[in-house]
Amino acid sequence: GDSVTQMEGPVTLSEEAFLTINCTYTATGYPSLFWYVQYPGEGLQLLLKATKADDKGSNKGFEATYRKETTSFHLEKGSVQVSDSAVYFCALSDSDGTSYGKLTFGQGTILTVHP
Amino acid sequence: NAGVMQNPRHLVRRRGQEARLRCSPMKGHSHVYWYRQLPEEGLKFMVYLQKENIIDESGMPKERFSAEFPKEGPSILRIQQVVRGDSAAYFCASSPLRTGQTEAFFGQGTRLTVV
Numbered sequence: 001g002d003s004v005t006q007m008e009g010p011v012t013l014s015e016e017a018f019l020t021i022n023c024t025y026t027a028t029g030y031p032s033l034f035w036y037v038q039y040p041g042e043g044l045q046l047l048l049k050a051t052k053a054d055d056k057g058s059n060k061g062f063e064a065t066y067r068k069e070t071t072s073f074h075l076e077k078g079s080v081q082v083s084d085s086a087v088y089f090c091a092l093s094d095s096d097g098t099s100y101g102k103l104t105f106g107q108g109t110i111l112t113v114h115p
Numbered sequence: 116n117a118g119v120m121q122n123p124r125h126l127v128r129r130r131g132q133e134a135r136l137r138c139s140p141m142k143g144h145s146h147v148y149w150y151r152q153l154p155e156e157g158l159k160f161m162v163y164l165q166k167e168n169i170i171d172e173s174g175m176p177k178e179r180f181s182a183e184f185p186k187e188g189p190s191i192l193r194i195q196q197v198v199r200g201d202s203a204a205y206f207c208a209s210s211p212l213r214t215g216q217t218e219a220f221f222g223q224g225t226r227l228t229v230v
Contacts, residue, residue: 004157006157034218036221041223042223042224043119043121043206043221043222043223043224044158044206044208044221045221046218046220049218089157089158101146101148101163101208101209101210101218101219102148102160102163102171103148103150103158103160103219104160105150105157105158105159106157107156107157108155108156108157
């Protein structure tokens with residue numbers, strides 16, 4: 001079945017540092033890929049998405065490129081802020097593409113940014 | 116347009132009691148998904164419902180758990196005879212369509228504690 005493997009955390013950075021959170025996936029079809037962010041005590045918010053190979057999703061300074069050859073969707077940000085502290089989840093949609101609501105999630109990566 | 120509304124936000128139940136979790140999807144959304152997040156783990160898909168229909172319940176435990184999405188009113192996730200292992204955050208997501216490039220939107224979750 002489909003699976004998502006995320007870089008283990010927690011990740012601790014200083015403000016303005018460069019961020020990379022690795023994500024690789026296994027899927028039989030052509031899934032769409034997502035990054036979600038969860039702030040403490042809150043639900044998940046969609047951060048960015050990519051629906052086909054070589055697409056780049058971007059939002060709020062974060063970006064990730066759908067790499068089919070390496071089955072990866074790594075999250076990057078050039079300069080993190082304290083407010084970026086949260087848990088980040090990589091996810092893929094149902095491989096047959098019929099539903100973007102049925103998602104397979106990675107285990108999450110806790111990011112803490114210090115001033 | 117209000118987001119996905121879940122209630123209660125926090126629920127405490129004694130072992131053996133029943134837990135009822137409610138989810139009101141975003142206006143215009145007719146598809147609901149339930150996920151469970153165990154401590155320090157990612158979200159796991161449980162069930163996908165459309166109005167009055169269960170579309171996919173492949174992630175639901177075989178016993179004690181049930182879900183419905185009636186023609187009127189919120190979707191309900193019901194857990195009978197709760198046990199300590201049911202303690203988790205339960206998230207609901209909704210989407211307007213089954214197909215097409217529309218992502219699901221998540222509620223803030225219900226945190227169930229079984230004592």
